[in-house]
Amino acid sequence: MTGHDHHHDHSELTETQLRVRALETVLTEKGYVDPAALDLLIETYEKKVGPRNGARVVAKAWADPAYRARLVKDATSAIAELGYAGRQGEHIVALENTPNRHNMVVCTLCSCYPWPVLGLPPVWYKSAPYRSRAVSDPRGVLKDFGITLPAGTEIRVWDSTSENRYLVIPMRPAGTEGWIEERLAELVTRDSMIGTGLPKQP
Amino acid sequence: MNGAQDMGGVHGFGPVEPEPNEPVFHAGWEKRAFALTLAMAMPGQWNIDMSRFARENRDPGEYLSMSYYQIWFAALETMLKERDLVSDDETVAGHALREPKPVARILSPGAVAQVLYRGGPTERETNTTPAFKPGDHVRAKNINPRTHTRLPRYVRGHAGTIERVIGFHVFPDSNAQGAGENPQWLYTVCFDGRELWGADGDPTLTVSVDAWEPYLVPA
Amino acid sequence: MNGAADMGGMHGFGPVVPEPNEPVFHAEWEGHSFALNMVTGVAKLWNLDAFRFKRESIPPPEYLSLSYYGLWTRTLELMMLEYGVATPEEVAAGHAIAPFKKAPHAVSAAECANMVRCGSPYNRSAPAPALFKVGDKVRARNMHPQHHTRLPRYARGHAGEVVRIVGCHVFPDSNASNLGEDPHWLYTVRFDGRELWGADSDPTVRVCIEAWEPYLEPL
Amino acid sequence: MTHDHDHHHDHGSELSEMQLRTRALETILLEKGYIEPAAIDVLIETYEKKIGPRNGAQVVAKAWVDPQFRQWLFEDGTAAIGSLGFGGRSGNHLVALENTPSVHNMVVCTLCSCYPWAVLGLPPLWYKSAPYRSRTVADPRSVLADFGVSLPKDTEIRVWDSTAELRYLVVPLRPAGAEGWSEEKLAELVTRDSMIGTGLPKNPEDLA
Numbered sequence: 001m002t003g004h005d006h007h008h009d010h011s012e013l014t015e016t017q018l019r020v021r022a023l024e025t026v027l028t029e030k031g032y033v034d035p036a037a038l039d040l041l042i043e044t045y046e047k048k049v050g051p052r053n054g055a056r057v058v059a060k061a062w063a064d065p066a067y068r069a070r071l072v073k074d075a076t077s078a079i080a081e082l083g084y085a086g087r088q089g090e091h092i093v094a095l096e097n098t099p100n101r102h103n104m105v106v107c108t109l110c111s112c113y114p115w116p117v118l119g120l121p122p123v124w125y126k127s128a129p130y131r132s133r134a135v136s137d138p139r140g141v142l143k144d145f146g147i148t149l150p151a152g153t154e155i156r157v158w159d160s161t162s163e164n165r166y167l168v169i170p171m172r173p174a175g176t177e178g179w180i181e182e183r184l185a186e187l188v189t190r191d192s193m194i195g196t197g198l199p200k201q202p
Numbered sequence: 203m204n205g206a207q208d209m210g211g212v213h214g215f216g217p218v219e220p221e222p223n224e225p226v227f228h229a230g231w232e233k234r235a236f237a238l239t240l241a242m243a244m245p246g247q248w249n250i251d252m253s254r255f256a257r258e259n260r261d262p263g264e265y266l267s268m269s270y271y272q273i274w275f276a277a278l279e280t281m282l283k284e285r286d287l288v289s290d291d292e293t294v295a296g297h298a299l300r301e302p303k304p305v306a307r308i309l310s311p312g313a314v315a316q317v318l319y320r321g322g323p324t325e326r327e328t329n330t331t332p333a334f335k336p337g338d339h340v341r342a343k344n345i346n347p348r349t350h351t352r353l354p355r356y357v358r359g360h361a362g363t364i365e366r367v368i369g370f371h372v373f374p375d376s377n378a379q380g381a382g383e384n385p386q387w388l389y390t391v392c393f394d395g396r397e398l399w400g401a402d403g404d405p406t407l408t409v410s411v412d413a414w415e416p417y418l419v420p421a
Numbered sequence: 422m423n424g425a426a427d428m429g430g431m432h433g434f435g436p437v438v439p440e441p442n443e444p445v446f447h448a449e450w451e452g453h454s455f456a457l458n459m460v461t462g463v464a465k466l467w468n469l470d471a472f473r474f475k476r477e478s479i480p481p482p483e484y485l486s487l488s489y490y491g492l493w494t495r496t497l498e499l500m501m502l503e504y505g506v507a508t509p510e511e512v513a514a515g516h517a518i519a520p521f522k523k524a525p526h527a528v529s530a531a532e533c534a535n536m537v538r539c540g541s542p543y544n545r546s547a548p549a550p551a552l553f554k555v556g557d558k559v560r561a562r563n564m565h566p567q568h569h570t571r572l573p574r575y576a577r578g579h580a581g582e583v584v585r586i587v588g589c590h591v592f593p594d595s596n597a598s599n600l601g602e603d604p605h606w607l608y609t610v611r612f613d614g615r616e617l618w619g620a621d622s623d624p625t626v627r628v629c630i631e632a633w634e635p636y637l638e639p640l
Numbered sequence: 641m642t643h644d645h646d647h648h649h650d651h652g653s654e655l656s657e658m659q660l661r662t663r664a665l666e667t668i669l670l671e672k673g674y675i676e677p678a679a680i681d682v683l684i685e686t687y688e689k690k691i692g693p694r695n696g697a698q699v700v701a702k703a704w705v706d707p708q709f710r711q712w713l714f715e716d717g718t719a720a721i722g723s724l725g726f727g728g729r730s731g732n733h734l735v736a737l738e739n740t741p742s743v744h745n746m747v748v749c750t751l752c753s754c755y756p757w758a759v760l761g762l763p764p765l766w767y768k769s770a771p772y773r774s775r776t777v778a779d780p781r782s783v784l785a786d787f788g789v790s791l792p793k794d795t796e797i798r799v800w801d802s803t804a805e806l807r808y809l810v811v812p813l814r815p816a817g818a819e820g821w822s823e824e825k826l827a828e829l830v831t832r833d834s835m836i837g838t839g840l841p842k843n844p845e846d847l848a
Contacts, residue, residue, distance in 0.1 A: 016272055017231040022296035024234055026288050030302035032245045036311040038237035046226045086321040108210035108354050110254055122224045126270045128215040135210040135356060135409050136399050144218040154406050161352040162388055162412035163324040164368055203432040211565060213422040214480050262433050263485030344619045348432050359578050400564040429750035431774040437786040443764045445688045450659040456683035457666055460675045473752055489768045494662045507668045515664030517671035530678040537686050540728040543805040571803040573750050575777060587806060607804055618778050626797050628777050631804035
C-alpha cells in the first residue's frame with residue numbers, strides 16, 4: 001500500500017475524502033508524518049488486531065482455572081502473557097458473567113474500547129442509540145441483538161469513563177467438555193466479549 | 203462539558219443496528235483519518251484528553267450530524283490549527299505553503315509496533331492513600347463544567363458504592379486543558395439502576411462508572 | 422422523554438444571536454406552517470401535548486438539524502400520518518387521493534379568530550386539595566419516562582421551594598398519550614442555581630419551573 | 641387575501657423542501673375539508689400584523705403610572721392584562737414578574753418555545769434557538785452578555801422556565817428621566833426584550 005490508495009473515480013470523492021487527502025498531503029510534505037507509518041497503523045488494526053485476540057483470552061480462561069484466576073485478578077498482566085497489550089488496553093479489567101449476572105460494556109461519552117483484545121469498535125458501539133440506551137435500558141438494547149435474558153438476571157453495565165478497558169468473559173457453553181483452547185476460541189464472538197451477545201453453541 | 207457526546211439516558215435515537223460482517227473501516231478516507239490521528243499525536247504533542255475535548259467541543263447539532271471518523275478528523279484539523287502545524291489556507295490548497303514548524307519527533311514506521319504496544323498508561327506513582335475503600339457509599343458531585351470531564355450527567359448527584367480502587371491516574375479534567383496530569387485516585391463506582399433512572403427503573407440493573415476522587419463525596 | 426428538546430444546561434450551542442428587525446416569519450411557508458398547526462388544533466384533531474410529544478420524539482440529529490418551523494411542518498406531517506388524516510401516499514403526492522373520508526367540519530376563519538381571542542384555558546376543577554403550600558420545601562422526582570413530560574432533566578433530583586400554587590391544570594404527561602386530562606395541582610417551584618449547577622456556579626441565579634404535583638415529593 | 645394558495649412565486653426550483661412539504665399538507669387538509677381557506681389567512685394576518693410587543697408595552701406602561709393597576713397586575717396578571725383587551729391564545733394564564741433594583745427576571749422555555757403570544761406576539765428566532773434554551777437556565781449572565789446587557793454582580797437573576805401553560809411577562813424597572821410622561825409615551829420605552837428579560841427599556845433621552 002502507498003499513502004494514497006484511493007483507487008476510485010475522482011468524481012466519487014466525497015468532501016471529507018478530499019479534505020482528508022489534502023491534510024495528509026500537507027502533513028507529509030511538511031514531514032510531520034511518514035506515509036509508511038500510516039500504512040502500518042492501518043494494517044495493524046485492519047488485519048492483525050481483532051477479536052480473535054480476545055477470543056483466545058476467553059478460551060484460555062475457560063480451559064485453564066489458574067489462568068482464569070490471574071485474569072480476574074489482574075487482566076492487564078494475564079492478557080499480556082498472551083502477547084496482547086498497549087494502546088487502548090493499558091489497564092484492562094475482566095468481567096465474569098455468571099448464571100445470575102450479565103455484564104455489558106459501553107462508553108457513553110465517546111468510544112472507549114479494549115483495542116488490543118477486540119480491535120477497533122464496530123459502528124454500532126460508537127452510535128448514539130447504543131451510547132444513549134445501554135446505561136438506561138440494557139434489556140432493550142439486548143433485544144436489538146435478538147437476546148433475551150431471564151427477568152431475574154442482574155445486568156451490570158460498565159461505562160468506560162476512564163482509561164480502564166473492560167473485557168467480558170462470557171459463560172462457557174455446555175457441551176464443550178474436553179475441548180482444546182483453539183476449538184473453544186471459535187465459539188467466542190466479539191459481541192459476547194462486549195456483552196451484547198452470547199458465545200456460539202457447539 | 204454537557205455536550206452531545208454525553209448521551210447516557212437520552213431518548214429518541216432509535217434501535218441499535220448491528221451491521222453483519224462489518225468492515226473495520228467503511229471507506230478509504232476513514233483509514234487515513236484514523237492513522238493520521240494516531241500518527242500526529244507524536245509531533246502534535248497533544249494528549250488523549252485534549253483529543254476527546256476537541257471531538258466533543260462542537261455544536262451538538264453538528265456533532266450528531268457527523269459520522270464517527272468525521273468527528274475524529276474535524277478534531278484533528280482543530281488541533282493542528284491550534285498548534286500552528288497546519289493553517290487553513292494549506293488545508294484548502296491541499297499542499298504545504300510554508301515552512302514546517304520544528305517538532306521534537308515524528309512517528310517512524312519502525313516505531314509503530316513499539317508505540318502501539320507501549321500505549322499510554324495513565325497510572326502514576328503516589329505516596330498518598332485513597333480516601334475511599336470498597337464498600338464505601340459515595341455520591342457523585344453535581345458539577346457542570348464547560349471544560350472536559352468524564353463524569354457523565356446521568357450519574358451526577360446520585361449515590362453509589364465504591365466497588366474497586368483502580369489506582370492513581372491522570373485526571374482528564376486537568377489534562378484536557380493542558381493544566382498538567384494532576385493524577386488522582388480512581389475508583390469504580392456502582393450505581394443501582396433505580397437510583398439513576400427512578401423508581402420505575404429496571405430493578406435488575408446496576409451501572410458502574412470509573413470516577414476520580416474529585417468527582418466524589420461521602421454519602 | 423429525554424429527547425433533543427430537553428436542552429436546559431447543555432453546552433456547545435454557541436452564542437445567542439438576536440436578529441435586528443426580525444420579521445415574524447422568514448419565509449411565506451413559515452406562516453403557513455404556523456397557521457396549519459393552529460388550525461389543526463382548533464379542529465381538535467389532536468391535543469397540544471400530543472403534538473409536543475411527537476415533536477420531541479423526532480430523533481435528536483434530525484430535531485437539531487431542522488429550523489423552527491421546519492420542525493413544526495415535520496411534526497404536522499407525522500401527526501397527520503399517525504392520526505389517519507393523510508396516508509403516506511397523499512403526503513408524497515401533496516394531494517388527497519380518492520377515495521378519502523371528508524372531514525366532518527371545516528374550521529372557519531371566525532373559529533380561528535375566536536381561538537386567538539379566547540385561547541384554551543388549562544385550569545380544571547380540583548379533584549383533591551393541594552398537597553403543598555407556598556414555602557414548602559420539595560424535591561423534583563428523579564424520573565426518566567419514555568413518554569412526554571414537562572419536568573426538565575436539569576431539575577430532576579433537586580430540591581426547591583414552592584413559591585406559588587398555580588391551580589389545578591391538565592397533566593401533560595397523561596394528556597400527551599391520550600390518556601385523559603388527569604388534572605393535577607400545579608406549582609411554581611424555585612431552585613437555587615447552585616443546587617442545580619453545582620457549588621461553582623453563579624450564586625445570584627434562581628430558576629423557577631412549573632411542576633405538577635406528581636413531579637414533586639416533600640422534603 | 642381570500643385564498644390560501646397565494647404562493648406567488650415561480651413554481652420552479654426556488655421552492656425549498658419545507659415550502660413544498662408545508663404546501664402538500666395544507667393542500668390535503670383543504671381538499672379533505674378540515675379547514676376553510678380563509679382560516680389560514682386570518683391566523684397569519686393576526687400574528688404578523690395585529691398581535692405584537694406593543695400590547696405588552698401598553699401593559700408595562702400602565703403598570704408604571706397606575707399603582708392600582710400595578711398591584712392588580714402582580715396579583716392576577718391574567719385579569720389585569722385582560723382588562724386592556726389582551727388574552728386568549730398563549731395568554732390564558734399570565735403572570736407578571738416585577739423587576740426590582742435587586743432582582744432581574746428572565747423568561748425561557750427550555751423544552752420548546754412557550755411565550756406569551758397575547759402580549760408579545762410570536763417569539764423571535766433567538767428565543768426558540770438552542771443557544772438560548774440551553775444556556776439561560778444555567779448561565780443567564782452570559783446570555784445577557786450576548787445582548788450587550790451587564791447587570792451588577794449582586795443582582796439576583798431569577799429565571800422562569802415556562803414548563804406549563806403559564807406565560808410570563810417581565811415588568812422592567814421604569815427608567816429615570818421619564819417623570820410625568822404619558823402612558824403612550826412611556827410605552828415607547830418598553831422594548832420586547834425588556835419584557836422577556838434579555839434587555840432593558842430604552843433610555844428616555846433617546847426618545848426625547
